[in-house]
Amino acid sequence: xACKLFSSKRKSLERNTGAGYLFLAPALLFYSLFFIYxxxxxxxxxxxxxxxxxxxxxxxxxxxxxxxxLLKDEMFLGVLTNTLIYAxxxxxxxxxxxxxxxxxxxxxxxxxxWRFIYFAPVVTPQVAIGTIWGYLYRPNNGLLNSILRLFGMxxxxxxxxxxxxxxxxxxxxxxxxxxxSMLIITAGLKNIPQDYYDAAKIDGAGPFRQFFYxxxxxxxxxxxxxxxxxxxxxxxxxxxxxxxxxxxPARSVMTVSWYVYETAFQSLxxxxxxxxxxxxxxxxxxxxxxILWIFKRGGIKGxx
Amino acid sequence: MNKKVTxxxxxxxxxxIIVFGAFWMILPFFWLFSASLMTPQELLSDTPRWLPERPQxxxxxxxxxxxxxxxxxxNSVIVATSVTVLVILTSSMAGFAFAKLRFRGRRILxxxxxxxxxxPVFIFLIxxxxxxxxxxxxxxxxxxxxxxxxxxxxxxxxxQFVMTIPDELLDSARLDGAKEFRIYSTIILPLxxxxxxxxxxxxxxxxxxxxxxxxxxxxxxxKLITLPVGISRLSLxxxxxxxxxxxxxxxxxxVVPMVILFLYLQRYYVKxxxxxxxxxx
Numbered sequence: 001x002a003c004k005l006f007s008s009k010r011k012s013l014e015r016n017t018g019a020g021y022l023f024l025a026p027a028l029l030f031y032s033l034f035f036i037y038x039x040x041x042x043x044x045x046x047x048x049x050x051x052x053x054x055x056x057x058x059x060x061x062x063x064x065x066x067x068x069x070l071l072k073d074e075m076f077l078g079v080l081t082n083t084l085i086y087a088x089x090x091x092x093x094x095x096x097x098x099x100x101x102x103x104x105x106x107x108x109x110x111x112x113x114w115r116f117i118y119f120a121p122v123v124t125p126q127v128a129i130g131t132i133w134g135y136l137y138r139p140n141n142g143l144l145n146s147i148l149r150l151f152g153m154x155x156x157x158x159x160x161x162x163x164x165x166x167x168x169x170x171x172x173x174x175x176x177x178x179x180x181s182m183l184i185i186t187a188g189l190k191n192i193p194q195d196y197y198d199a200a201k202i203d204g205a206g207p208f209r210q211f212f213y214x215x216x217x218x219x220x221x222x223x224x225x226x227x228x229x230x231x232x233x234x235x236x237x238x239x240x241x242x243x244x245x246x247x248x249p250a251r252s253v254m255t256v257s258w259y260v261y262e263t264a265f266q267s268l269x270x271x272x273x274x275x276x277x278x279x280x281x282x283x284x285x286x287x288x289x290x291i292l293w294i295f296k297r298g299g300i301k302g303x304x
Numbered sequence: 305m306n307k308k309v310t311x312x313x314x315x316x317x318x319x320x321i322i323v324f325g326a327f328w329m330i331l332p333f334f335w336l337f338s339a340s341l342m343t344p345q346e347l348l349s350d351t352p353r354w355l356p357e358r359p360q361x362x363x364x365x366x367x368x369x370x371x372x373x374x375x376x377x378x379n380s381v382i383v384a385t386s387v388t389v390l391v392i393l394t395s396s397m398a399g400f401a402f403a404k405l406r407f408r409g410r411r412i413l414x415x416x417x418x419x420x421x422x423x424p425v426f427i428f429l430i431x432x433x434x435x436x437x438x439x440x441x442x443x444x445x446x447x448x449x450x451x452x453x454x455x456x457x458x459x460x461x462x463x464q465f466v467m468t469i470p471d472e473l474l475d476s477a478r479l480d481g482a483k484e485f486r487i488y489s490t491i492i493l494p495l496x497x498x499x500x501x502x503x504x505x506x507x508x509x510x511x512x513x514x515x516x517x518x519x520x521x522x523x524x525x526x527k528l529i530t531l532p533v534g535i536s537r538l539s540l541x542x543x544x545x546x547x548x549x550x551x552x553x554x555x556x557x558x559v560v561p562m563v564i565l566f567l568y569l570q571r572y573y574v575k576x577x578x579x580x581x582x583x584x585x
Contacts, residue, residue: 016405016406016407016484017406017407017408019401019405019407019483019484019485020401020405020406020407020410021401021407022484023397023398023400023401023405023484023488024397024398024401024402024413026393026394026397026398026453026454027394027397027398027417027454027459028413030394030453030454031416031417031420031454033435034428034432034435034450034451034454035420035423035428037431037435038427038428038431038432038435039423039427039428039431041430041431041434042427042428042430042431045430045431052430052433052434052437100321101321101322101325104318104321104322105322108318108319108322114322114326115570116567116570117326117329117330118325118326118329119567119570120329120333120563120567121329123509123513123562123563123566123567124513124559124562124563125512125513125515125531125532125535125558125559126513126515126532127513127515127532127533127535127536128532128535128555128558128559129332131535131536131538131539131551131555132332132333132335132336132552132555133332135335135339135552136331136332136335140350141347141348141349141350141351141352142352143331143335143352143354146351146352175328175329175332178325178329179329183570207314232421232422232424235424236424236425236426238515238516239515239516239532242515242536243536256426257424257425257426257516260426260429261426261429261516261519261520264429264430265429265433265520265523270430273429273430274427274430277424277426277427277429277430278427280424280426281423281424281427284422284424285422288422
């Protein structure tokens, strides 16, 4: 009997090969056309001066000059800095606030209602969110400044002061992102056995110690997931800065996606846009590995 | 006694934070709805109003006359639905293969799929646009649909689900002579229905809100404009002071129905996340 099972397993091992590739065929075809080809193509474009109007073969070869141009270009470095600030602040603030709220709401009265409310922005198009907040942030007749006036404070030029605009957009991004992270953290909270908290209570640990010694450590895989995916999303941010930052002076809120979009599809400088895209990709890649490494040193495994 | 006082204090603090946060979450939506009923003078007055003096329900009719909202809706529905169907199909097939079929290169291919998730979208804008141009798809829905037909995240999610199905179940079907395709369609698909629902909703919302790619593609194809692109163009359509207030009215049309629908489907988010095993990696 055992022998028969063994042989049937071996048979299925052989039989699966064809089926395996057959089931993967659509995905593999897709990836070769919309992933491998574009990445290679993009890299070649980044070494050319090309406007997409002539065939690529006729474009002039410029080597890596676009890369060295960008690394010295103040505008691109500014764009890179904006994106870095945006990603760091948005991800850390969103996760921290979501963690605190998720713990507070977990087991609270009306918890379903609260989650509902906090989740609403997650399903709202970012473009719509940007437009609404654009109105709330208006300098003279916006709601936020009227609240400030209520407390006798000076109006803030939320989206037109170059030192403030990026942070106003980050605030909106955090506002919009809390609900999603909260939901995922809530799912993680439900996996922590209640016994741990009971035991801690018997030992006399208060809510704060329970939070730092039970909740946070046991949630760390969830937090790793949120951090890693949060950064990958934040590096690519386009919608909010693009809709809210059009009146911001001197490109003080331009992000890399926006830069690539404008350089490629408005200025038709495909080479420079591709080089910018690749530069940020390298940063993202190193950064993601760094995060996984930090968490690993803290004792958490990644996706393997 | 002292302990009890601390406890009550902490509870008050807890609900104060929750309610304060909730107030800020609701405020923009409340103001949007309120402002959608205002006159242009009210919206632009120097002392911002929380509520309109007399609700201008006529704003809603005016918007319909000036903006092809239903065309935007139609385009968004067509694109989001098609992408969702394709992603469900390709992800479940690939997820099944990665979880249950043995073949050479499985591990490498799966790592490849995972790594694709790390590539930012802006690397693909130029080459995929060029590809669409070559295919002659720039004037058709295909350019909005096909580049999103496969999702690395979807494959990963469904693979995690299919892994939880016991091998014995598939092996006994194989002993009965079932081919792999029958196993996929009659065993795997019915068993992963909750995961399919989760993935479908995630994909649909993602597409529904997607902006950058449709913005690029529809710049030369007005008839393909989807909701988010339509929203971003409102400020062009209503640039004068007499019409500016209609931007907000139009936003209500675009935002509210979907928010209600998606809030109703919220539980699938949680379910999908818990079952996918993300929460205990």
